[in-house]
Amino acid sequence: xxxxxxxxxxxxxxxxxxxxxxxxxxxxxxxxxxxxxxxxxxxxxxxxxxxxxxxxxxxxxxxxxxxxxxxxxxxxxxxxxxxxxxxxxxxxxxxxxxxxxxxxxxxxxxxxxxxxxxxxxxxxxxxxxxxxxxxxxxxxxxxxxxxxxxxxxxxxxxxxxxxxxxxxxxxxxxx
Numbered sequence: 313x314x315x316x317x318x319x320x321x322x323x324x325x326x327x328x329x330x331x332x333x334x335x336x337x338x339x340x341x342x343x344x345x346x347x348x349x350x351x352x353x354x355x356x357x358x359x360x361x362x363x364x365x366x367x368x369x370x371x372x373x374x375x376x377x378x379x380x381x382x383x384x385x386x387x388x389x390x391x392x393x394x395x396x397x398x399x400x401x402x403x404x405x406x407x408x409x410x411x412x413x414x415x416x417x418x419x420x421x422x423x424x425x426x427x428x429x430x431x432x433x434x435x436x437x438x439x440x441x442x443x444x445x446x447x448x449x450x451x452x453x454x455x456x457x458x459x460x461x462x463x464x465x466x467x468x469x470x471x472x473x474x475x476x477x478x479x480x481x482x483x484x485x486x487x
Contacts, residue, residue: 316365319354322354323369323373339351343453344448346457348418349415350465351370352393353395354396354469355399359401361397364394365388366393372386374389388430392422419450420447459462
């Protein structure tokens with residue numbers, strides 16, 4: 313129960329920072345996606361189930377406050393957190409290279425799915441423009457922010473939450 317309350321607090325604070333601070337440091341209306349970094353971090357440090365839970369609640373906040381179609385962001389963030397959970401305890405937690413690669417991939421996946429659901433289904437088919445103007449700049453910006461923020465999430469999660477490793481939570485470890 314304690315872990316879930318701490319996870320809710322982290323999600324809420326990260327959501328508030330995404331809506332306020334990240335919009336303030338936007339460059340050309342492109343801001344880094346702190347919530348993707350959160351989903352990736354929790355999935356990597358806590359496993360698939362926690363990544364899925366964190367992603368769903370994070371996306372639900374976005375859908376409730378900013379979404380036009382309910383459930384789209386919740387589903388996308390849920391998949392980002394779940395897929396990052398496949399790397400749970402396979403790498404060293406203090407190594408930031410894997411989270412950076414996953415954050416870049418997660419941000420690309422998020423923006424691609426947003427393009428599919430919010431633009432392509434409405435008839436806007438200029439993907440190369442969206443890739444050049446939105447996806448790649450945001451992915452690079454998120455990648456740079458991951459190098460800074462991941463260590464903060466690492467310290468918070470390992471200090472306040474109980475991290476229990478079960479081999480059954482990892483796809484890569486087999487008996």
